Amino acid sequence: ERHRGKRRDGDGEKKKRKKRRRKGAHRAEEGEDEVQTRHERREREKRRRAKNDQEAKGRERDEEERVQTTSGKVAKTKKNIRNENTRRRVEEEEVEVEERLEKRKKKHGSAKKEEKKEDEGKQMVKEKEREVKKKKHKKETSEEEDDKEEDSKDEEMRPECLTPEELEKLKEAVDERKKLIQSLRGKPWPMKKKLVTLRESQEFVEKYEGALGKGKGRKLYAYKVMMTKKWMKFQRDFENFKTACIPWEMKIKEIESHFGSSVASYFIFLRWMYGINMILFGLTFGLVMVPEALMGRPYGSMPRKTVPRSEETSAMDFAVLWDFGGYAQYSVLFYGFYNNQRAIGWLKFRMPLSYFLVGVGTVAYSYMVVIRTMARNANESGVGDDNSFNFSWKMFTSWDYLIGNPETADNKFASITTSFKEAILEEQESHKDDNIHLTRFLRVLANFLVLCCLAGSGYLIYFVVRRSQKFALDGLENHTWWERNEVNMVMSLLGMFCPMLFDVISTLENYHPRVALQWQLGRIFALFLGNLYTFIIALMDEINLKREEEKIVKFNITTWEASLYNGTISENSTAPSITINPADVPRGPCWETMVGQEFVRLIISDTMTTYITLLIGDFLRAVLVRFLNYCWCWDLEAGFPSYSEFDVSGNVLGLIFNQGMIWMGAFYAPCLPALNVLRLHVSMYLQCWAVMCCNVPQERVFKASGSNNFYMAMLLVILFLSTLPAIYTIVTIPPSFDCGPFSGKNRMFDVIHETLESDFPAWFSKVFSYASNPGLVLPFILLMVLAIYYLQSTSKSYRQANVELKKKLQTQNEENKKKNKRAALKAQMDLEEARKAASQAAEEQKNNNASLQGQEDRQLLASRAPGPRTYHHGNHGASGYLPGFSEPRMCRVPSLQRH
């Protein structure tokens, strides 16, 4: 009897331990415990059942027990707590010395008392066992401590006793098991253990779920699992599909892995540009060129749609076509071809209106996209800038476990190496502190030099342009070749040598390469602005010349018509103008088409130079270096010519200025976006190839700023600068009288008025005229400015708050780290002392059972004054400092062995 009782006590304790564990974190031992306890429980149950049979009172007792369960819950919990305490004491006893050290002295007194108490308790238990009543009571406690499953099993045997309370308990148990089954996959156990646990829990659930009346849960669960799996697979496939849809993604990734993110950022920028140009192309092609070609009057029906008689012979020559003259000039590609007929075709398509709106829409869309992208980039860089675990994340999470292709793996290796190099560079840059005064001086000097360069080149351009205007007035024929092409030559020479000069100067500054790149970009940008400025001035001059010519032609035409009519009226009064071929009609110079042609020629020549420099400067150089290296005096690859690096700044600027030209010229030559799309497409492939085959990575691979907002900012400036002249010409200069969709109007934007008057109801135009009243517009603008100011200031304050918070977080983190370090250090010291103390305790125990109090005092002394590490007691040699034992938990091991 007594034996059994004890056993049961132990059992109960175990159970309780298990319960507690399950409630807390899932520990690994749980399964084992469960398995063990299960066997024991089964045995015990058998025994008890036998007993139940024997004892007639058994049932009654059970009933009683139940009653007590409900009534004496408070007492039970108290008991639980006490039991818990005793269990802990037992453990504590085992590791007496160390535990005592960990818990400070204050706790010790109580611990001792508890131990005593526990001893008493044990004795009491023994006593209890003798008495029947007490035994009953004890059994009850153990029974209660038993899992509810125990109870529920009893209930299951006798379903008639199923009270709602038990039902609740049973439900709970089943739910718990179910939870276990669900969370099983998240447990780091070996499969075997998982299987065993799973089988048992499943059996349990199956058995009792029936009692609860819900049996089909398993199938549903399996189905759910399958569906989630399918869904995840679908999501992954969809992601893959999305990435596969991004054009040139693989190419860019490959380049990034070999050349770093700065070179890749150029290609990403190029791709983005390509996207924008695609949209612009769609707009102009779909709404302007195609309708005119399909529904407008055919070629040859009007003077503006036919090649004039004087040019007819050479109109199909390749040289003329290449220059976009001849048939190309009198085609849908240029402004002059479009007719001023208000509505064309059976769709009644409003051609002039469409032309105007597309021109405006192109610019508006570009502004919108650029600004939106900038805002998004700013957002991204503002939020996701958590660099607290930069290196660790790079080290542990950079490998993509889905890679199964050797080439991709190679790329991944390269990209990981590059990213590490970038990170190392950043780290080194952030810790570099040289002579600040010297760097500052050098930077000021460099900027001064660059300013001198810019001013000099600006003056040179101005001078050359003035001179060329003088030459032009004199007539070009009596000047030399140099004098005629002076402007172009000077421009290209400046464009070639100034960047090199800037490069040399920027080495003075000693900036981080990313910052240096931005400076370089800014400087070259300023230089190129001169280019733009001369181009625009030259164009304006030309426009003025053409307009004067137009006046003369207009006058001539009226006289010509008058003479024509005089002649025809005298001979034949019917159908006078039919006899005249449209090619013979005299016409104005049409400055709009001229402007469009200029831009198209510029784009073409620019593209050609880019490609040719690419082929000669990169490819030919690489070939020469590669193959002449076998028979040359010095090492060509490592020495002077070497292979070229990819020039990020030059290429980006080229792209940006090219885009500026497109924006400026797109109104007068609708074919420009199409041409640009073609150019970008080709240069994407060509440059990708050239980079991979004949460039070498930069010496200092650096990380491009995650958002290339700097490029965007420059693009925005260029967009603004290029829309200015376009808008100026549209608003101030009257269109040509005999070509283009706006011919015959005073200004181009009159088309809006015309549409409002004729196509909209009267009230609408009235409303519009009211709305465009300056008295309404000015307050509105004022309001907008105020709103912008308000938003700006609030965003500023938010940003400040953000920065403040970030700083706070960082300091807190550092504080925590420091605290942890201090704690660890202290623990280490404590450990050292503890080991010493332990060894001494062992010694003393050997001699005689010395009082613990004295030892503690000594320990206290030692911990209070940790400075001098010399101890008068104990054998230092045996318990020296062990580097492996850094955590206080670890020190249990030796002591356990000792006891």
Next chain:
Amino acid sequence: MGNKQTIFTDEQLDAYQVRLVCVFYSRLHGRYHELAPHLVPMDYTNEPDCKLPLALIVNMPELKENPFRNRIVESFSEDGMGNLSFNEFVDMFSVLSEMAPRELKAIYAFKIYDFNVDNYLCKEDLEKTLNKLTKEELTPEEVQLVCEKAIEEADLDGDNKLSFADFENMITRAPDFLR
């Protein structure tokens, strides 16, 4: 359960079924069998005790290009030498699958990166990791720097090596810890 040829008893399948869909399971067995047809029996009803050596498993296409393939297999094997029984094999795949929870992955990732199996990621472990990741293209100084930095960042208790707590704290915040 669809397949006529019984590889597992019904009970075994029943046990597996909740965790993994049955079809998937037998497919996995197919893969296991494929690796060494002469070693692995087709009939798994009496739970035969056979193990596949590391060299065979490492050559699976899923692991072939992985720089940590040996470590992965070793950390899943019970004997630490890389010999996997079928249960361990299933284990490995269930952890590497995308369905596995993050915490579980963190536990096994820690095991994988812990080259010398001392339950800490110390500097040597990090160096090995780094060299595997970059194919030893970084100079020793750079490796040194990176390792120091990584430890400095993630080490919370100041013992100059990363315990699992440090590792978990760091890895769960990583944006792209998905594998």
